[in-house]
Amino acid sequence: MRLLQTQLHSRLARPSVCSQQLRASLRVCCSVSSSGNGSSSIGSNSSSSSSSSSSSVSTAATATAATTTQRSAKQAIDYGVIPAPPSSRQAIWTEQVWGASPSLSRQIFCNRSLNMKQIKAIGFDMDYTLAQYKPDTFELLAHSQTVDKLVTAFGYPPELYDFKFDWRYMMRGLIIDKTRGNVIKVDRHKYVKVAYHGFRSLSSEERNAVYNHSAVRDDYEEPAYGMIDTLFSLAEAYLFMQLVELVDKAPGKLPNFSGYAGVYRDVRAAVDLCHRDGSLKRHVAANPSKYIHDDPHLVSMLQMYKRSGRQLFLATNSLWDYTHVVMNYLCGKRVGKAKNDEWLRMFDVVVVGCGKPGFFSERRPLFAVSTRDGALHNTDNGAPIIPLGEEDLPDDILGRGSTMSQLDLGEDDKAAVFQGGNYVDLHQMLGVRAGSELLYVGDHIYGDILRSKKSLGWRTMLVVPELEQELAVAEATRTTQFELKMLRNARSDLDTQIQRLEWAFKQREIPPEALLQNQEQLALLRAEREAVKDRHSRLLLEHHQAFHPIWGQLLKTGYQNSRYGHQIDRFACLYTSHVANLAFYSPDRAYGGRVDYMAHEDVMGLEGMQN
Numbered sequence: 001m002r003l004l005q006t007q008l009h010s011r012l013a014r015p016s017v018c019s020q021q022l023r024a025s026l027r028v029c030c031s032v033s034s035s036g037n038g039s040s041s042i043g044s045n046s047s048s049s050s051s052s053s054s055s056s057v058s059t060a061a062t063a064t065a066a067t068t069t070q071r072s073a074k075q076a077i078d079y080g081v082i083p084a085p086p087s088s089r090q091a092i093w094t095e096q097v098w099g100a101s102p103s104l105s106r107q108i109f110c111n112r113s114l115n116m117k118q119i120k121a122i123g124f125d126m127d128y129t130l131a132q133y134k135p136d137t138f139e140l141l142a143h144s145q146t147v148d149k150l151v152t153a154f155g156y157p158p159e160l161y162d163f164k165f166d167w168r169y170m171m172r173g174l175i176i177d178k179t180r181g182n183v184i185k186v187d188r189h190k191y192v193k194v195a196y197h198g199f200r201s202l203s204s205e206e207r208n209a210v211y212n213h214s215a216v217r218d219d220y221e222e223p224a225y226g227m228i229d230t231l232f233s234l235a236e237a238y239l240f241m242q243l244v245e246l247v248d249k250a251p252g253k254l255p256n257f258s259g260y261a262g263v264y265r266d267v268r269a270a271v272d273l274c275h276r277d278g279s280l281k282r283h284v285a286a287n288p289s290k291y292i293h294d295d296p297h298l299v300s301m302l303q304m305y306k307r308s309g310r311q312l313f314l315a316t317n318s319l320w321d322y323t324h325v326v327m328n329y330l331c332g333k334r335v336g337k338a339k340n341d342e343w344l345r346m347f348d349v350v351v352v353g354c355g356k357p358g359f360f361s362e363r364r365p366l367f368a369v370s371t372r373d374g375a376l377h378n379t380d381n382g383a384p385i386i387p388l389g390e391e392d393l394p395d396d397i398l399g400r401g402s403t404m405s406q407l408d409l410g411e412d413d414k415a416a417v418f419q420g421g422n423y424v425d426l427h428q429m430l431g432v433r434a435g436s437e438l439l440y441v442g443d444h445i446y447g448d449i450l451r452s453k454k455s456l457g458w459r460t461m462l463v464v465p466e467l468e469q470e471l472a473v474a475e476a477t478r479t480t481q482f483e484l485k486m487l488r489n490a491r492s493d494l495d496t497q498i499q500r501l502e503w504a505f506k507q508r509e510i511p512p513e514a515l516l517q518n519q520e521q522l523a524l525l526r527a528e529r530e531a532v533k534d535r536h537s538r539l540l541l542e543h544h545q546a547f548h549p550i551w552g553q554l555l556k557t558g559y560q561n562s563r564y565g566h567q568i569d570r571f572a573c574l575y576t577s578h579v580a581n582l583a584f585y586s587p588d589r590a591y592g593g594r595v596d597y598m599a600h601e602d603v604m605g606l607e608g609m610q611n
């Protein structure tokens, strides 16, 4: 027994395993943090706010919350890097000069193996997929038009016209808590990591009391919550928060105010109206280049797939008139009277007004669209019907074959255009028998990706333009990530040593002659742990704010995947920053799935191991 005690004492009295390395790291870390990379104020704010938290993950959120508590919408926020438009020039796969992989920000990432040789038809969503809107003009327009609707049609006060809009404040993947007037960021376990009421961040105590420590765990789904899962929702979420602040200051200012949820309903209805009555689309049609990014690879990408023998289709919720405007701009910069039908040659089938996600499950009538005047014509399972009293139908309808399964693509190889219908019609038109023969590319995780994959087994690709900036920051902060991992391990290591020593004291395992030495050692270890904890918290906060000063990383919350990241992981076979990135790869490429690994493999360092 005496021997054991001596052994224990001598083991415990040894300096901590990583002391030297860690001290060096802390010295390096501290010099990094004080070197000033535009975030020094973040570091200094956070050190006081985060020191009381013990969990590394919640520390980040707590510190984020504390740092931004005083921030109001009126204060300028430094967002760091501005995402580049998708127009940077890189050689594409069909060019003579091709030879290198695309840069990280233009790569296609694969969650589930996908051999393109098995794909017979490729479909594209239009808005925010083929057409990347410029948020600084388009979202600004959405915000101002919605304000106008609220004032003129919903009786809101004219002072709303003074509202300013910051298009970079909100982020996809966030959730609106309609009844509490909050916006929250949730991780894949449905744990709320960041929460704002209006533009005031909730402290960790408030956040935990409302969301994380309640008797019943919420699922954060509709109808009590609203998903910010398309880029169309950024302006809507921002405006709702502005109104929450207004209501908190002066509830009497809004007409018949009966709670935040009622305000949200009004905002939603006003946004909806803007999309339906042409308030937004008229402006885009008048000046597409102001609102839509130019992507030099888009047409080449479509042509490459066409030439590879794949059938191409467009399936958009937009109606014919607007689709015609946007596609003319994208496929030739044609606007106004210069518009023509040439873009239809890129596709085999075009379905407008398809009403996704209902398109993937419900039965709906299918109409043929006359491309000359946009008139709708009834069809019998896609075959045109000549109404009584009429001799004929326009050529652009009649020329498209008589049965769905043997669809003749009409004169000049231009796609037939339909409105409505559902996936059964589309499968027939394309002659595909199984959903797995079809790849659909969209931007909306729910409307485009989730249903089509879950119910129909379509292969899916999600377009995430934010990924470009996300990847750039992730690359630039590689050393920080390594350091964070080291600090996290060191923290855990120190905790274990401290706990073991504390246990030894409590259990009176330490011989009297070794007491003093062990007490000193315990004090040293505790001080070391505090230093590591503090450094880790500050670095983690800086790291998150490098991505987005309010919400952090799009696809992560702390060390976990964010809810949005988790959805991408589950439902998108492929994901990438821009649809035209397909042009950087062979049309027959076999995209290899990512290797799944579990916690024990992570510890063993087996992540990334292929078999």
Ligand SMILES: Nc1nc2c(ncn2[C@@H]2O[C@H](COP(=O)(O)O)[C@@H](O)[C@H]2O)c(=O)[nH]1
Pocket (backbone or CB within 6 Å): 125, 126, 127, 128, 232, 271, 272, 273, 275, 276, 315, 316, 317, 318, 319, 322, 356
């Ligand atoms: N009525 C509403 N329409 C909306 C809303 N948000 C977006 N949109 C419109 O949907 C399509 C999207 O087209 P897709 O190509 O991505 O399928 C586009 O026309 C938008 O204007 C809304 O809240 N209400």
Ligand SMILES: [Mg+2]
Pocket (backbone or CB within 6 Å): 125, 126, 127, 128, 129, 442, 443, 444
């Ligand atoms: Mg879309």
